[in-house]
Amino acid sequence: MSSIFPREQRVEQLFDRILRDPRACRRLKETFYESCPETDLMDADSVEATDAIFANALIRAYQNQDLSAFLMAICGNSMFDLLRNSFLIPLRFNDKDVENPVILTDETGALRDNLPVAVPDKKYKIFCDLYREKPEIRDFQMCLAYGFRERHFYSEDLKVQTDKIGEHLGVLLLYQLPKDIENHAADAEIYATVWNYMMQLEETLPRAFMYYGKMEKDGKELESDRIGIFLPFHHFESRMKKYMEMANGIGLACRGNIVDMLRDRASITPAKK
Structure with a gap:
């Protein structure tokens, strides 16, 4: 068995x-x-x-x-x-081929077509107000998103069932990593760095989600890895702008740590062909 x-x-x-x-x-x-x-x-x-x-x-x-x-x-x-x-x-983007988080807005902040979840006008207005004031950060993206966690249990006939829990709309902050990341660092090293900053995130902003890995767009995997921090409206709406600033500090520090590690590796290790 x-x-x-x-x-x-x-x-x-x-x-x-x-x-x-x-x-x-x-x-x-x-x-x-x-x-x-x-x-x-x-x-x-x-x-x-x-x-x-x-x-x-x-x-x-x-x-x-x-x-x-x-x-x-x-x-x-x-x-x-x-x-x-x-x-x-941290959650891997689209782990086990399940889209999570679901990106609800495009590069201009407009809602996408045929959304799988309903977006209340009030939540979208909050997002738009924040989007207009989003910081100018290199290789950074801000989206309205739907995120969730999962649990597994048995049905009466002993089949494994999956439930979504912690389903929320919120703001997703994305930090792009260098495209050649695999050339200079093992996945375990990146994971260890992300884990350290995830623990810092949970101490600072409990119940925020942290994602990492490769995302998909229009069914195709993007070239470079990303770090994502998801701030559900349910927990952070009251002071979202302030909480976004705190999350950006952690996300950028995490990316900076990884970039510094890659830069040090690149100076002593030839890139893979």
Whole structure:
């Protein structure tokens, strides 16, 4: 029997960082207990496993050494759902071919056609007011977007189901990285840098999302990686302009750190042909 989800790659460094950071340990614990239906902190959307689902998940987890199989039964989250929903790992753009975040505006700030979600006039007006005053930053883009997180659980017939949670409209800030990034740094190095700044982002602006990797446009992957910071209106609308300034400071510092690393590498390492 195979595991429900493919094993994530290169997780040792990530787990080590989480275990060495008391803030990260606290958030992971809180997310787990908030997801458990037996606790006083039970979320209204938590999934309570039936006896059959619980027993099947427990046995499957034992047989396959698959922790996610058991976690899904007791708290409605896989192992990496818990990490994502604790804001302990950045989200990859369009991970597993699921468009996330969904970009709702074009390069001029106008709404795109045939949007998959409704955009209230009030939210769009707030975005337009902010867009008119957006800072002049090189290789920077500001969009209205729809973002979400996911959790996984079992149906009664033991099929894996996926739910979107934390669905919000908000402002997405995008910072383009150099096009030749793969020539001078391993993905794990970029990930480690992004993780450090993501932790800073969560301490400064809790519940902001951080994305990274390659985005798609019109079904085609863009040439260069990007860092994205998503500020949901639900959490940040009251002082969005101020919060955007704070997020830009973190996003630009993250990009600057990566660019400096690439510049140092390029000076001593010949570029790949």
